[in-house]
Amino acid sequence: MADIKDDWSDWNPIAQHYFEETSNKYEKVMEAPAKDNDNLARLTKQLQYPYLVIKKKNQFITENLLRNYFGDIIYEIEYRSVPREFHVYFHNIGSLEAAWTKIHQFPNIVHCVDGRGQQSNSFNTALLKESEVKTVAQLPPSSCEPNSVNLESRTIQLSANKKKHPEFFKSPIVIKSDYSNKSSQLAANDENFRYLNVKYEFMLERHGAYNLEETIEKGQAVLHFRSGRSIVTPKNQLEAKPTHFELQLEKLAKKCFSCKCYTDNSCKFCQMPFCNTICFDALAAVHKESCNKGSPPVIDDTIISKFTKLKLPPSGSNVKISAFEQSNVLYVRSAEIVAEIAYYKVLSDVMFRGKVAPKLMRLPHCGQIVIHKSSIQTVRAMVLNVDNPQAIYVVCVDYGNIEVTALDTLYECSDYLAGLPRYVVPVLLRGVPRRFMSPNLRSMLYELDHTYTFVLKYSEREFDPDKGMQRVILIESELNRSLNRLIKTIVTPVEPSISEIGCKEDFLQHVHLPTGKNIELVVMDNTFIKFGVIHCTILDYAYEITEMQRDMQFYGDSIAKCEFFAASKNDLCIAKYQDKWCRGVCMELVGDGHPSILFIDYGNIAAIHVNDIRPYPPQFTFPILTTEYDLLDMPVDITEEQLTRLEKHLAIGAIINCDEVIYNEVDNNYSLRLDAVQKLTM
Known part of the structure; x- marks a missing residue:
């Protein structure tokens, strides 16, 4: 009991507990550095690492927020309580550039201090001791000057010298002299100079970069994508042979004198067969002379010889897209019942009469109407360019698309077939710019071919005489959606945000x-x-x-x-x-x-x-x-x-x-x- 303390007046249990080594958790207490030492360490760090100064505008700007905001590119964060600023240090200048880009992309999250700091916060290097200045001077110099290229740190070889990228420009298919040439028929068959300076936009398809003929089986039909239009053909094409029904049909009905299709319509006086008003108007001149005599006229292929003029359907009518040429140039035709029947009758007549057409033995002239036979279809075509016999440019007048073919696929077109009416008209989409035909745009336009009906709207005052086309707006009839707006959205690029993952x-x-x-x-x-x-x-x-x-x-x-x-x-x-x-x-x-x-x-x-x-x-x-x-x-x-x-x-x-x-x-x-x-x- 001798160890028991009698005088308890000096005893402080808190002090005893603090200074006892077994209870003291702060075993290693370092002395606070002097103010000059802090400034020296900060200056040394600022010389070694790029940094940004971010103001603590509110209580939500914390160190954890900055680390989550910038990510792993941060080296260290230092907070200064007196000016209420964060000094955010980065590993290298590339990390600093990425952080600066992110701040400009989202300027409302953090506020960065621009320019020179306040004078009171600046460090006076004159107060440094000689040894401290020597320590700062021994820092390794920067490897490159600002805005200079560091070649030593690169592992990938750069090009020896900055040579200019080559440029190649396609020649137009048709030039102005082709219209004034005496042997050319372009001036007569293309009065609006529509194909002047037109360029072929489907060279990637022709070389196989895109699928030239992508076949999709739909029942017994095959869908071909080719040069701006889709072609539907039977899955198993059989050779056409006259059936018993067709033989009986010749006894029951007569062929129209204009389109050679079977019909039961005829003139009450002379019994001249015709299909509709279009066919009747084509034969009106010769019919007027022979009808008074009570006998039908004698028809040959020379009666209809003039290449008909194009006429755009009236504004507000329904149309269908037959082909596309550029991002803002489409070919449309009327979707009215009478026009649809007449259109397909022309296609049928060209197909059947074109089978027996004689082959061209020499190069055609520009503007000449010919029959173009491919492995898929037989169509009427107008020759645009014959500079290369193995690469003759023709435009399919009943669809609108331009194709590249050879001389052995071209046949003579009779005056009768050349004079059949044309229903496909080129139009210029209002407000849609001309852009490169990307795969996404091509696939979308191919899907629109022959499948949707659009309402055509335009004003005749917006006719473009330089391009020979009318500016129009196409609105999808069922859902009332603008095709112009859709195409413009597809062809207009959108800048991705910095937070999005980049494309490889x-x-x-x-x-x-x-x-x-x-x-x-x-x-x-x-x-x-x-x-x-x-x-x-x-x-x-x-x-x-x-x-x-x-x-x-x-x-x-x-x-x-x-x-x-x-x-x-x-x-x-x-x-x-x-x-x-x-x-x-x-x-x-x-x-x-x-x-x-x-x-x-x-x-x-x-x-x-x-x-x-x-x-x-x-x-x-x-x-x-x-x-x-x-x-x-x-x-x-x-x-x-x-x-x-x-x-x-x-x-x-x-x-x-x-x-x-x-x-x-x-x-x-x-x-x-x-x-x-x-x-x-x-």
Whole structure:
């Protein structure tokens, strides 16, 4: 009991509990740093890491909110209570650019301080001790100047020099001299100069990039998609033979003198058979002379010889789409009962009479009416261009679409068939811009062919004399929906938000180029030729690539509002190269503000600043038409002189005749053999 304390006046149980080591949880208590040490550490950190200063405007702006808002790109967050600011440090300049882009995309969430801070919060470096200044001076210098390209940190080789992308423009099918040529019939058969400067928009289908004939079985019918129109054919086509019923029909009914179809209508005085008022009007002149005599007229093919003029159905009438030519040019015909019957009678007459038409033995003239026989259908056609006998451009006058064919598919058209009325009229959709024919737009327009009925609305004051077409609005009759608005929505790209996941390269279709010997290719890029790599495509695809760029310029200049964008690795983007917006893939981010962009339509790789990069819109589903080729027989150590000769021979935009194009299935790549390579590198 000797240890019992008698005087309890000094005893403080709280103090004893605090200073007892077994109960004290704060075993390691560090001394608060001095104010100068804090400023020195902050200055050191600001020299090492890029940062943003964010004001704490309200109680909801916390450190957890900022970490969730920016994600894993944050290195550290420092809160200063006196100015009520967060200093958010990032790993590199690329992370800072991504954070700055997100702040501009959602400016109402956090408020970033712009410009120089207040004088009271600035750090006076003169107060630093000599040793402290020496410590700051020993920091490693920045690897690159602001807005400069860091080449040392890149693992992907950039193109040797910034060469201009090649451009290829398609020649119009018909030019003005074709109308004034003495042997041409275009001026008589196309009074509105409708086909002047028209270009063929279905070259990708012709080369198999899109399905030229996509067959869908519907009962006993097969649906073919071809050059802007759908063709329905029987699943099993049988040779037409006269049946017993048809033989009896000739005894019971008579054929119309105009369209040669069976009918029971006839003139009460002379017994001349005719189907309807259209057929009767076609025979009115000769009927008037013979009817008074009480005998039907003698009809031959020379009676109806003039190519009839086109007439647009009146505003407010029902129409159907027969074909499409561009994103804003469609061909329509009347859907009224009488016009429908007359239209299909013309098609039937052309099909039956065209079977016995003689073959053309020489090249036709521009504007000449011929019979075009394909493996699917026999139609009337007007010749537009005969520069190449193996690629003759014709327009199917009863549908409106333009096709490319050869001389052996064309036959002579009689005056009677040439004089049959035309019911298909081209129209220009009001408010719909001309855009590249993407796969989504093509599939939608093919579905509209012959399946929907539209109400036609227009004002004659809106006739476009330069294009020879009437501006119209088409409204779907059942649901009262505007086709103009639908097409405009499809062709107008929408800028995706920063939070959306970007599109990868496999989002787009890769079109395979032809293989074999003696293949003509166009050089799209040769900046990696010293590594034995060259990028090429065929000439028809080069035209399409140039057409795509029109949509890229519109998106980059008018649609995209994001002032700068840092795409993730392997994501698609729209980047500006030599003042033109092009498609690209982000190959590498090194933190200097210049991601490495591979331009997939050409093949070159360049460092593009984030100010010249925009998010990739998902509406751009254009296929990739350029392929990378490995040059065979390239020397291992090529000299500068050999390289100069090779670059001159394989210049960008040059059309080369390849001795052999080989596809390697194992490596999934293409190889190119050129005899000129061996000669130029000797």
